[in-house]
Amino acid sequence: MLPMLWAMKNAPVIDAQERSVLMALAESAWSDGTDAFPSKKTIAHIAVVDPKTIQRRLRTLTARGLIAEGNQKAAAYIPSWCRPKVYDLLIPYSWYPDVEQVNTERRGRGKPPLTRESRPDLAPAPPKKCRADKGKPRATRSPQAKGRGLQVPPVDNEDGGTTSPRGGDYKSLTRGLQDPQPSPTNPPQDTPRPSVPPADNRRLENGGTDGESPSELSPGVELLLSIGARKPEFLLTGRTLSDQGLMVTGMLLEGWTPGQLEQVIAGRPLPQPVRKTVGAIVSGRLRDANISPAPATVPFLNQPHQGDGARTAPGTLDGGGWVDQTSADTYREIDECDGQDGLCGRPRRPGTTMCWDCSAAVGSATFTAFHENVTV
Structure with a gap:
């Protein structure tokens, strides 16, 4: 916990990458900052940088005295082909709020106590490098360089198009794009919308219907x-x-x-x-x-009038009508079912005056009534 606080708040680092690397080491170190050996891959994952960057940062931190190579026997249990290097975080003696507690822990691990000579104060971080041209005015472009890049030819607005006047204040009425209309080369077109016939009259003038020729x-x-x-x-x-x-x-x-x-x-x-x-x-x-x-x-549905009182119903589509009331009633009496008080309308079953459904319904009702009488 103590090494993490030092790396996060008081370590003299240059940038965020150094702080992230130092915190990744402090996470696995003892309270005195010793025996930290996470792999470079783990440090790169925590610091969100490339492993090669981690290698450069470790060399920089070692050169400035923030870390040093520790006791490599601490990682001896790891196979040699994947064993990481052990580092010690050189936390200053003066930084610890309770150095006696840290020394007690070190004595329990068989190590000598910390002293001001073994853990001296660290030098402050060097200033961060700045750009060489910081604060300098940008050089003006040469006349040859001004001709490079995309060149927009002037717009001839004689035949219409957009014009952009010089900017004024926000109260200017002429500020912004202006579109002079109509343009002689692009006259406005007013296309009439087709009229839709009413729903109760779908026959068009050419004899078709909506969507049909x-x-x-x-x-x-x-x-x-x-x-x-x-x-x-x-x-x-x-x-x-x-x-x-x-x-x-x-x-x-x-x-x-x-x-x-x-x-x-x-x-x-x-x-x-x-x-x-x-x-x-x-x-x-x-x-x-x-x-x-x-x-x-x-016979009298399609035959001429024979004087028996029946009227003739035209049998073609151009006759002006399809059937009169007398023909319709006659057809209903002859061919339609008499069930449901004459409102069924289905074709009759051969040999009867009802359709199949009405005949079945009447038969079921008759069977039920007969069964109730026998039971009583």
Whole structure:
């Protein structure tokens, strides 16, 4: 502890490197400063310097009398090929606050006590070397040297650009960069922003939709857009419109009529409260309807008026409409499930008036009631 305090506070060192080296030695020394033998690698790690620097610093400290080679037998237990050199820190006799305690420890180790002759005071540290040109004014550069380096040509501001006026005080209104605009060679451009159509009218003037060209429109997409135009709550856009348009196109090719598909999609109102997206609801209705084959075409859905009171529903996309209310009700009575008080809407199971789910639900309820009666 005492050698560490001396090395840290009172040792006459020149710079921080010498102090760090001296403290690394003092860490492993006895209270009298003897028998310190850390390796150069350990000292370099503590002082954060190169091992060659440690070797030079040890020579300098030895020459000025701060350290000396000690009893090398103290490190005799270490193999000779890696044995470090033993050093003694020459702490002055006058520095110790209680030198008798230190001498008592030395006598216990078989060493003579410290005296003023064996540990004299150390000379102060020599002054630190300074630069030879410290305090001297820097020499002016020659005219030849002034032409070296990066040369910035003068800027011609006739056609615009930035100009930097001479600096004034902080209240000057003309201080800083000034950008004369507009520049004749770089006129400002005012590009109009494209207008976005409202959400309930995705049909563009060229017949396409948002993100689709007219050539990409399929019959299914046109049918879904027509339904969304009449019933905005069923409007589909973007990727959902493209995906469901493919399914509707396939169902049209299988024999479904536009009127039947409109009844499947929008014949029932949206559930309340709505817990899914409109795209998910339309997809579920189309998927349930596509389980069974396409229903038989009702004669008066696509035939001209025969005088029986039924009105004609156009069967093409350019007819101005898809199906009237009479055709939709007839389709519902013939092809839709009667379950859930007529609100199911799924295709009927062949040979029955209900779909597979409603038939299973009715059968389960009948079995439960029969079982309760038998139990009673």
